[in-house]
Amino acid sequence: MSVLxxxxxxxxxxxxxxxQVYALESDGKKYVLKWxxxxxxxDSRVVEAxxxxxxxxxxxxxxxxxxxxxxxxxxxxxxxxxxxDLASISTASNxxxxxxAAKDGCVPAPVAISLVRNLAQSLAQLSKKxxxxxxxxxxxxxxxxxxxxxxxxxxxxGPGALAYAAPERIQGKPATVKSDMYSLGLxxxxxxxxxxxxxxxxxxxxxxxAAEIDAVDVTALLYGKGMDAEILSTLAPLWKATxxxxxxxxxEDFEELDELLEIAFDAASRGSVTWETIRDAFTKNIxxxxxxxxxxxxxxxxxxxxxxxxxxxxxxxxxxxAGVLGFILFVLVLFFxxxxxxxxxxxxxxxxxxxxxxxxxxxxxxxxxxxxxxxxSGEVLESLPVPERPx
Numbered sequence: 001m002s003v004l005x006x007x008x009x010x011x012x013x014x015x016x017x018x019x020q021v022y023a024l025e026s027d028g029k030k031y032v033l034k035w036x037x038x039x040x041x042x043d044s045r046v047v048e049a050x051x052x053x054x055x056x057x058x059x060x061x062x063x064x065x066x067x068x069x070x071x072x073x074x075x076x077x078x079x080x081x082x083x084x085d086l087a088s089i090s091t092a093s094n095x096x097x098x099x100x101a102a103k104d105g106c107v108p109a110p111v112a113i114s115l116v117r118n119l120a121q122s123l124a125q126l127s128k129k130x131x132x133x134x135x136x137x138x139x140x141x142x143x144x145x146x147x148x149x150x151x152x153x154x155x156x157x158g159p160g161a162l163a164y165a166a167p168e169r170i171q172g173k174p175a176t177v178k179s180d181m182y183s184l185g186l187x188x189x190x191x192x193x194x195x196x197x198x199x200x201x202x203x204x205x206x207x208x209x210a211a212e213i214d215a216v217d218v219t220a221l222l223y224g225k226g227m228d229a230e231i232l233s234t235l236a237p238l239w240k241a242t243x244x245x246x247x248x249x250x251x252e253d254f255e256e257l258d259e260l261l262e263i264a265f266d267a268a269s270r271g272s273v274t275w276e277t278i279r280d281a282f283t284k285n286i287x288x289x290x291x292x293x294x295x296x297x298x299x300x301x302x303x304x305x306x307x308x309x310x311x312x313x314x315x316x317x318x319x320x321x322a323g324v325l326g327f328i329l330f331v332l333v334l335f336f337x338x339x340x341x342x343x344x345x346x347x348x349x350x351x352x353x354x355x356x357x358x359x360x361x362x363x364x365x366x367x368x369x370x371x372x373x374x375x376x377s378g379e380v381l382e383s384l385p386v387p388e389r390p391x
Contacts, residue, residue: 002309003024003062003074004024004026004063004074004303004309005026006027009025009300010022010024010025010033010303011023011300011301017037018040019034019035019037020034020035020304021033021035022034024074024077029076031076031077032074032075032076032077032078033072033073033307034072035072038069040070040071041071041157041158042064042073043134043155045131045155046132046134046155047073049130050154051063051064053129055122055126056121056122056125057118057122057148058122058126058154059075059076059150060075061074061075062075067306067307072307078142078150078152079144080143080144081142081143081289082138082139082141082142083138083149083190084137084138085289086107086191086194089105105194106191106193107191107192108278109192110268110269110275110278111191111278111282112188112192113265114279115141115147115191116187117258117261117265119136119149119151119184119187120181120184120254120258120261121254121258123136123151123180123181123254124254124255124258126154127177127180127253132174132180133155133175133180133183134154134155134169134175134179135153135154135156136151137163137164137183138190139153140152140161141187144286144290145283145286145287146283147279147282147286159172162200163186163196163197163200164183164187164196165179165183166178166210166247167182167207167213167245170203177253181241181242181250181254182242182243182244182247182250184257185238185239185241185242185243186198186243188242189218189239189243192227193221193222197221197243198210213245214243214244218239218243219235219239222235231268234267235264237260237264238260238264
């Protein structure tokens with residue numbers, strides 16, 4: 001049965017140019033309904049794969065379809081904070097020390113590398129299903145209370161968020177491992193810097209900036225923001241593996257990128273401040289933000305009428321049950337009424353007696369070749385019913 005048939009609570013979480021997003025409660029579970037705007041296209045092949053597959057680190061898609069000519073998705077609700085909302089999280093109450101100190105809105109380098117590595121592993125699993133995200137951006141990555149990232153909104157047709165789109169995606173080419181890898185590099189920058197790397201105000205501006213990405217000195221930009229030199233040297237190989245205009249110059253695949261991320265994580269996690277300390281400070285802030293989001297879960301509203309599903313009432317359920325039972329009884333009666341019935345022994349005997357009397361006029365008697373009379377013809381015998389044998 002559709003999740004939408006059991007909805008008992010609906011709240012509008014977001015309404016923007018791309019979609020309307022609703023939080024739903026249905027049969028005691030939480031879901032999200034995302035109803036895309038006119039013109040937004042979803043890759044049906046990606047949707048079918050996600051309805052069929054369950055991949056760690058990727059949202060669980062429950063339903064998909066179209067209403068009023070607009071695509072919609074229903075997926076399980078994820079208790080988390082989007083990377084886009086991390087800027088509103090203060091690190092002042094749990095500040096990492098030394099080289100891991102991060103400004104508000106920025107994520108400590110070891111945490112950022114860990115998040116991106118988890119994302120790369122999920123994207124690698126998707127690619128094995130011949131599926132690519134296509135719109136990897138801060139709004140489409142949720143971070144849970146245990147610092148685990150979850151990908152949402154896979155399969156958008158088109159370049160997606162232009163500030164995170166690879167040059168070839170802006171040119172209209174389909175998503176690939178290499179295009180998702182490029183977007184992942186921009187997402188890593190967003191995490192450690194607290195802002196986008198590319199700032200443009202039009203499509204052509206983003207197209208040119210993406211084409212000239214090789215000329216951007218990411219290390220120098222981060223140094224200007226006060227990032228520790230040791231951390232900068234740790235991150236440098238990651239920019240070279242992701243932020244390249246030519247897909248052939250990026251890492252070969254997610255396995256190679258994973259190796260680079262592992263090396264960077266090990267280097268960034270060394271020092272007087274342990275990884276556990278850094279992670280615990282980060283997750284405390286995430287948990288606090290999630291709590292705030294739960295309290296401000298959007299304005300209560302009705303489910304859009306296009307999604308209304310009539311639930312059977314008690315009377316209707318009884319009527320359906322009675323109708324099915326009546327049909328079954330009718331079929332049984334019809335079967336027994338039309339089925340051929342074998343005569344009983346008494347009926348067979350009565351038939352023989354009746355036939356023997358009718359033979360007294362000798363019409364049923366024939367003589368065999370020897371001249372014997374009194375033999376009953378085969379035609380008469382064949383007309384006699386065969387009784388059922390008693391068991």
